[in-house]
Each structure stands twice: as structure tokens, then as C-alpha cells.
Amino acid sequence: xxxxxxxxxxxxxxxxxxxxxxxxxxxxxxxxxxxxxxxxxxxxxxxxxxxxxxxxxxxxxxxxxxxxxxxxxxxxxxxxxxxxxxxxxxxxxxxxxxxxxxxxxxxxxxxxxxxxxxxxxxxxxxxxxxxxxxxxxxxxxxxxxxxxxxxxxxxxxxxxxxxxxxxxxxxxxxxxxxxxxxxxxxxxxxxxxxxxxxxxxxxxxxxxxxxxxxxxxxxxxxxxxxxxxxxxxxxxxxxxxxxxxxxxxxxxxxxxxxxxxxxxxxxxxxxxxxxxxxxxxxxxxxxxxxxxxxxxxxxxxxxxxxxxxxxxxxxxxxxxxxxxxxxxxxxxxxxxxxxxxxxxxx
Amino acid sequence: xxxxxxxxxxxxxxxxxxxxxxxxxxxxxxxxxxxxxxxxxxxxxxxxxxxxxxxxxxxxxxxxxxxxxxxxxxxxxxxxxxxxxxxxxxxxxxxxxxxxxxxxxxxxxxxxxxxxxxxxxxxxxxxxxxxxxxxxxxxxxxxxxxxxxxxxxxxxxxxxxxxxxxxxxxxxxxxxxxxxxxxxxxxxxxxxxxxxxxxxxxxxxxxxxxxxxxxxxxxxxxxxxxxxxxxxxxxxxxxxxxxxxxxxxxxxxxxxxxxxxxxxxxxxxxxxxxxxxxxxxxxxxxxxxxxxxxxxxxxxxxxxxxxxxxxxxxxxxxxxxxxxxxxxxxxxxxxxxxxxxxxxxx
DNA sequence: CAAACCCGTCGAAGCGCATCGATAACGATG
DNA sequence: CATCGTTATCGATGCGCTTCGACGGGTTTG
Numbered sequence: 001x002x003x004x005x006x007x008x009x010x011x012x013x014x015x016x017x018x019x020x021x022x023x024x025x026x027x028x029x030x031x032x033x034x035x036x037x038x039x040x041x042x043x044x045x046x047x048x049x050x051x052x053x054x055x056x057x058x059x060x061x062x063x064x065x066x067x068x069x070x071x072x073x074x075x076x077x078x079x080x081x082x083x084x085x086x087x088x089x090x091x092x093x094x095x096x097x098x099x100x101x102x103x104x105x106x107x108x109x110x111x112x113x114x115x116x117x118x119x120x121x122x123x124x125x126x127x128x129x130x131x132x133x134x135x136x137x138x139x140x141x142x143x144x145x146x147x148x149x150x151x152x153x154x155x156x157x158x159x160x161x162x163x164x165x166x167x168x169x170x171x172x173x174x175x176x177x178x179x180x181x182x183x184x185x186x187x188x189x190x191x192x193x194x195x196x197x198x199x200x201x202x203x204x205x206x207x208x209x210x211x212x213x214x215x216x217x218x219x220x221x222x223x224x225x226x227x228x229x230x231x232x233x234x235x236x237x238x239x240x241x242x243x244x245x246x247x248x249x250x251x252x253x254x255x256x257x258x259x260x261x262x263x264x265x266x267x268x269x270x271x272x273x274x275x276x277x278x279x280x281x282x283x284x285x286x287x288x289x290x291x292x293x294x295x296x297x298x299x300x301x302x303x304x305x306x307x308x309x310x311x312x313x314x315x316x317x318x319x320x321x322x323x324x325x326x327x328x329x330x331x332x333x334x335x336x337x338x339x340x341x342x343x344x345x346x
Numbered sequence: 347x348x349x350x351x352x353x354x355x356x357x358x359x360x361x362x363x364x365x366x367x368x369x370x371x372x373x374x375x376x377x378x379x380x381x382x383x384x385x386x387x388x389x390x391x392x393x394x395x396x397x398x399x400x401x402x403x404x405x406x407x408x409x410x411x412x413x414x415x416x417x418x419x420x421x422x423x424x425x426x427x428x429x430x431x432x433x434x435x436x437x438x439x440x441x442x443x444x445x446x447x448x449x450x451x452x453x454x455x456x457x458x459x460x461x462x463x464x465x466x467x468x469x470x471x472x473x474x475x476x477x478x479x480x481x482x483x484x485x486x487x488x489x490x491x492x493x494x495x496x497x498x499x500x501x502x503x504x505x506x507x508x509x510x511x512x513x514x515x516x517x518x519x520x521x522x523x524x525x526x527x528x529x530x531x532x533x534x535x536x537x538x539x540x541x542x543x544x545x546x547x548x549x550x551x552x553x554x555x556x557x558x559x560x561x562x563x564x565x566x567x568x569x570x571x572x573x574x575x576x577x578x579x580x581x582x583x584x585x586x587x588x589x590x591x592x593x594x595x596x597x598x599x600x601x602x603x604x605x606x607x608x609x610x611x612x613x614x615x616x617x618x619x620x621x622x623x624x625x626x627x628x629x630x631x632x633x634x635x636x637x638x639x640x641x642x643x644x645x646x647x648x649x650x651x652x653x654x655x656x657x658x659x660x661x662x663x664x665x666x667x668x669x670x671x672x673x674x675x676x677x678x679x680x681x682x683x684x685x686x687x688x689x690x691x692x
Numbered sequence: 693c694a695a696a697c698c699c700g701t702c703g704a705a706g707c708g709c710a711t712c713g714a715t716a717a718c719g720a721t722g
Numbered sequence: 723c724a725t726c727g728t729t730a731t732c733g734a735t736g737c738g739c740t741t742c743g744a745c746g747g748g749t750t751t752g
Contacts, residue, residue: 046459053399068428068432074424082445085444085445086414086445101432112390114395223630259602
């Protein structure tokens, strides 16, 4: 591997000049610059990152801490990964991928070993033991997620509360006053994640505001449980005319069960949910959803992170919630005033 | 941040002694070792990775190159990521996540800048422009996937050919002589990936061997197209009694369409496919599948990589195919000899 | 026309570690 | 008892870079 010394010799300049050509931190005459750049090109020179880090105490690496717990929505997660990695590269940074297995000590290691200049913590839970450590790390940190105790830390996330509210509003706007919320089990791992909690908070608030009744049924995202839950829904009185799906992987089973009952989403029952677009669109009846734009969240997180790295803003935290976007598809219908049919058909 | 110099001073030894305590490359008296280790603990010392890399020309980082092209099966992908990251940490290594956006030049950058000691290339296609570069990089490389031109490179992957064959064998064993293969469009991005090609090669070979007829229908993994394709299948003569699903996201739509036709998988029609376990199990009729054990592939890839890093084996390549595992669920039935009913029911 | 500046360049001093050779202390060996 | 290994430690060097101060020559200024 050629070093900057090699480049300097070949270009007939000093090593420090090569360094200044690369960093642009001092003015260089056009002639020398050209000569040096040609040699760099020709030799295929790349600065040694270790040496660079040692001398400048800047690694140009961002640590991305992902708790790969099972049962995570990987579709969304990988959108994050792709976008974050790409944005990092655009600013000449790289991404160090760290699982959360190591816990808080892992964060200390990253910073202590000077493996990265900044951290992004993904999938932050309501109570997350990475939080207190993150605060004292002395490097810029951005959280994806909104923990309870977030003082001094910058958070970015989807606005799940607005998402919940939007679902209810859309229902109410179409005349549905009796809504079934097919919800994630609050006792489960996923249910404890704060996005789950915030979504339901949004639903509840909007229900109150709009004067509609929301009945919650906890379900697992599989056909058997969907079947059980839909049976319950159909027996409710007054009859439920709209369903909100919280699980991102419940659209398939729920749609399947509804169809088995002769109920077509968008005609016999209004259905709205939270899932990836690709899934929503490939259903028998494409589903109206709240779109989760991972790219937008990533963009904001990275923008903030780089501003912190460049000392443009203090590391003091605030919550940056990305507005939700309702994508209307065929699964929502206006309430029919004479729909008692559900019971009989079923 | 404390340095090894700080540790040395506090422990009353020289800096080099601290270094030897940490690396274990020279013998240290138990007394000194204990003293040094205590100071390390107490000061919260972590060796600076940049300095370490500079001095030892070893980064303890593995570059993981992932082409985040849309339409990738992220469920499987993230299993890889999680397992690889975890295995790396177990050997005191970290993972640098690199998207393939930069192409071959990105690989040169990684090695040229000495950002990592070794590379794993994921989702390697049949013809992949990263391959020629990878070969000349001068660092250990392991490919996940099997490109055509793989001389000198170590590949690990699922044995998709065996997967295809196993599907056909299972069908044949249960008496099915007329099989429909609902296949990925070979002209699509995904269809060009070599795993797709290999699966179909396995299917074809086994069909020939077992003397069964496989008719291929290209489909998209959505309800509309599934409907179109199943209509075609049901009109075939002689009647198809078993379906092989190549798309990992076709089980939902296909099952849905079959049920609409009054056909229950596992009773009226045998269905087998290639998809994540979680999906297979949450279907109305849990589906028999070929299980893709990402963890096993990861383990083998990492094991080989570390052996190359430790000079235990040469960097000469071979293909390491992970045997497939058939997981029987409820979607397969023995052929009924008098099933003409499909047409009439449909 | 000298003083004050700016521009482009160079030399040198580290950054924090790994590692090699040297050295001292100390049994074991003949 | 002189010699040879061993074992445990230290000092010095260098990895490849960034960055600071210095310096010469050209330009501006009073």
C-alpha cells in the first residue's frame, strides 16, 4: 500500500503538502495540487484510516447499534440500515454495525476504543438501559425511538401517536363509530416497545376527541388467532364496522379470515393498518395504511448527527417526530347504515 | 481517555509491559499482571483502535458488503446480519457495514484505507462486478452466494439446487406426478440472482430423475397475479395436484387464492415452498417448507473467514453448500387418485 | 524603499500502540 | 563456580498521518 510519503516523493513535494492537498486546510498552488492529485490517482493512494484517526482523533465512522431481537420488523429495519449507510457515505463516513448484545458496556467500548465518532441507537425502548450510558458518552448520539427518560438526548421517530390518531380520524370521517383495534399484546416484547404504546395512545385520544368507540382486541399475527379475534369482533354489539390493525404482519391473516366470513374489506368492513407498502398493495384488497417512511426518519437523524459532529448545534436533545402519511387504498369504505349482515353471513 | 501510558504509570510499569499484559505475547509475572489489570479496570482503559491498527496493521474489523437493492428478502438478510455481527464479536472483531452502492471501487477503498482485514460479500449474483476486484484485494474474502466465475474465492450458500430437488422429491414421494412451479420471473432482478436459477435447476433435475412433469408459471407475488396463475393451473390437463412456490412472499397470496377456489392446501392440493418459518407457520394451513438456515450459513462463512485470517488455510476457494432441511407442515397431502374436482369447484 | 503581509511549502513533533532487542535476575547445568 | 538458559521487564523505534511553527519570496502598504 502506498503511503502519503510515497506520493510526496513521486510528486516531488513534502509529505505534509500531500496532506494539505487532501484536506484542503491550507492553500496549495494549482500546479502542485494537480501534480499531487495525479500521483495519487496513479498510485491508487488511500490514506490509512488508522493513522488518520490517531493523528486527528476523528474516525469518520458512525456506530449503529441495533438490537437484533427476534420478532423485529426487518422490512422497516433494513430500510433504515440502507438509508443510513448511504447517507453516511455521502458525508465520507462509514458505519460500524453493532448488535446490542453487549449492552451498555458495548457503547463504552465503542467510544473508549475510539472506534467511532458518534452513535445512532436504533429500536430504543421505553426503558432502555443504553440510555443513561449514552448520555455520558461524550460523543454525539441520536436515538431512533422515544424513551421515557430522554433528557439531553436527541430522538427521531415516526409519529406513532399521530398514526394512531389518523387511523381513528379516517374511520370517523367515513362515518364509523364502532371500531375494533386489533392490537399487539402489551405484555409481549413488541408490546413493550414504545412505538406500540404511542400508537395506542394516539388511538385512544382520537377516539375520545371524535366520540367514537374503540374496542381493543389483543391478537397474535397468525391465522388461528386472527380467526379467534374476528369471531369475537363479529359478535360485538353494537356492531363494529371498522378495523384498525396494529401488527405490521396481520394484514394477510386478517384479510384471509374476513374473506372466509364473506366480508370484503372496503365493502363490508373498513380496514386500515400499519404495514409496509409492498404488503399493503399485494393484498386481495389493497389496504389503506399509515406509511412509515424510514428514509425520512433516517435523513433527519443523520442530518442532526452531522450537525452535532460539526459543532453546529449543541448535543442537547429534543424529539423530532416525522409526520405520518395516510395512503388511501381500497380497504376503506363509508359506513353503510344498514349493515347487520356480518352476523348472518358469518 | 486514558492511554496505555497512563495505565503503565499508575501500575508502576512500562508502557510495553501494559501492552504485553493485554496481548499475552510475552510472559508476565502474576503479580504484575494482576496490578496492571486492576489499574485497567479502575481507569476504564480501552486500547485506541486507530493506534492499534497503525502499529499492528490489523484492524479487527470485517467489512460486510450488502447490496441493499429493493426487493431483497430482508427477513433472511437480517438473520445474516445479526448472526455475523454476533460471531464477529465473539472473536473480538467488529463489522463495518458497507452498501454496494460504491461498487468495486468501494472494495478498493475499504482495503486501501485499511478499514478492515477481511470482507464478506453478501447477495452475490451470478455475474457480479465485485468478483474480479475481490480476487485481487489481497485480503481474505468470503462470498455468500455462488457466482459463475468463482475461481480462488470461497463461497458459502444455501444449497438451493438441493432445495429445488427436495421439493420435487417430496411431491413425488407423495404420488404427485403433475406439479406446478410458481416461479420467479427469470427476467426480473430477483430472477437473475443465482439462487433463483439454482433452485430451478434442482427442480428440473429432480423432475427428470423422478419422471414427474413440472410445469412452470411465472408469477409476481401479489394477489392479482396469484389469481391469474392459479386460474391457469386449474385448467391444465392432466390436472396439477401439487404446487411449488419459489417466491418467499407468495404463500399468503397463493393460499388466499386457493381458498377462494375452495381448495384447501394439504387436502385438495399439495403445496410446498421456500419461505421464512414464521410466515409458513402463521398461514391458515401451515406450509411445508425448505428451511433457510441463515445462521448456519453465517457460521460457516465466519469460521472460514477466521481461519483465513489466522493463516490456517490458504485463501483458495471452494464452494460450501449448506444442506437444506425439509420442514413438514400441514400443506402436503398424498395424491388422491380421483381428484378432478378442481375444475368444477373453481 | 523599508515594513508589514500573504501565499505556498517544508520540517518536525506528536497521536497511542506493538514489537524488537537489551538487560537484569535467577536457577539449572557441567 | 563460570556458563547457559529462562523469565520478567524496560527502552526505543516506527506505523502513517495531522498540524503547528517556520521560512522564503512575492505583493502590498505607508
